[in-house]
Amino acid sequence: MKRNFLTRAIAMAVVLMTALPMASFAQGYVYMYDRGHNRPTTRQGYYAPGDTYFGFRLGVNAANVNSESTSLESTSARAGLVAGLVGGVQCVPNAPVFFESGLMYVEKGGKNDYNKDFTYNLNYLEVPMTFKYMIEIPNSPGLSIQPMLGAYMGIGVGGYTKNYTERAAYNSFGSDPDQFRRFDGGLKIGCGLGLQMFYAEICYNHGLANIGHDMFDETHNRGVSFTVGINF
Numbered sequence: 552m553k554r555n556f557l558t559r560a561i562a563m564a565v566v567l568m569t570a571l572p573m574a575s576f577a578q579g580y581v582y583m584y585d586r587g588h589n590r591p592t593t594r595q596g597y598y599a600p601g602d603t604y605f606g607f608r609l610g611v612n613a614a615n616v617n618s619e620s621t622s623l624e625s626t627s628a629r630a631g632l633v634a635g636l637v638g639g640v641q642c643v644p645n646a647p648v649f650f651e652s653g654l655m656y657v658e659k660g661g662k663n664d665y666n667k668d669f670t671y672n673l674n675y676l677e678v679p680m681t682f683k684y685m686i687e688i689p690n691s692p693g694l695s696i697q698p699m700l701g702a703y704m705g706i707g708v709g710g711y712t713k714n715y716t717e718r719a720a721y722n723s724f725g726s727d728p729d730q731f732r733r734f735d736g737g738l739k740i741g742c743g744l745g746l747q748m749f750y751a752e753i754c755y756n757h758g759l760a761n762i763g764h765d766m767f768d769e770t771h772n773r774g775v776s777f778t779v780g781i782n783f
Contacts, residue, residue, distance in 0.1 A: 603640045606653075606750060608633065610778030614659035614673075617758075619768035621665045622729065629670065631658025633776050639683065647685040651699075652678060659772050660710065660723070671712040671723050673731060673762075673772070677705035681739055697743035703756065707733035728764055735772055736760040751779045 610633045615625035635655030642650045659673040681701025688694040710723035712730075724733050741754030756774045763770030 603638065604649075604782045605638045606636070606780050606782040608635055608637060608653075608655065608750075608752075608778040608780040610634075610752075610776055612657055612659065612774050612776040614661065614772065614774035616659075616661040616671070616673075616762075616770060617773050618763060618770035620763065620765060620770065622663070623731075623763055623770050624663060624665065625661030626664050627662045628774075629658075629660040629662060629672070631660065631672075631674075633657050633778055635677075637679070637780075642682075647687070649683045649685065651681050651683055651701075654678060657705065657776070659774055668715040669713055670715075671731075672710040673707060673723050674709045675705035675735060676708050677703050677735075679703045679739060683743065685745070693745070693747040695745045697745060697752075699739070699741050699743060699752075699754070701739050703735075703737060703739050705735040707731065707735070726764070730764070731762045731770070732760075732764065734760055735762055737772065745782070748781050748783065749779075750782050751777075753777050 612631045612633045613628045614631060615628045616623055618624040633655060635653055637651055637653030637655075639649045639651035642648055655677045657675045657677050659675060660671045662670045679701065680703065681699045683697045683699045686696045686698075688696065707724045711720055712723050713720045722730065724731050735758055737756060737758035737760065739754055739756055741752055743750060743752035754776050756772065756776065758772035760771070761769045762772060
């Protein structure tokens, strides 16, 4: 428990230290437009090509491990923290299509009680790479629906496995058959809702990388995340 708390604290500290300079830049960006400089738009009313935004995200992730091996398969999900920074830029002229990326701290894992009672925590630093289509709601200034599709890549930075049957605990990542590979990657699909500067998103993450050591009984991360945040 202490190690898990320390991992979370370090991750949040990194996020906050990175956020401070970005927030200063973003405040200056918003201030410029608040002083009467209208943000340029296309004829359809969308952001001008090349327009950018930055944002903070915080939420929860309901994760499980899908495996062909019963020793690693999740029988129930694990709830974890999601926190990080994102940035987006319009990538299609005259259309509200944005590319978004960033750096996220994501807690995954699962619980297994097939033959033994144990839980495993898998904590990652992830880089999301998604495309969003911003659909503005008529007669609702600042309100938009934002379906998204993309991918993610992650590296395991910490975690532990608790075997309650044998009353033993060990690192989740390693080279033993009961441990996991650090690299993860997969697909992301979801939808966001924006209201002025505020943003909320639900997303399904479908892992494609085999995070287990068995090449025949493959193991993958799965999860649904819900985050809220602010865009500048």
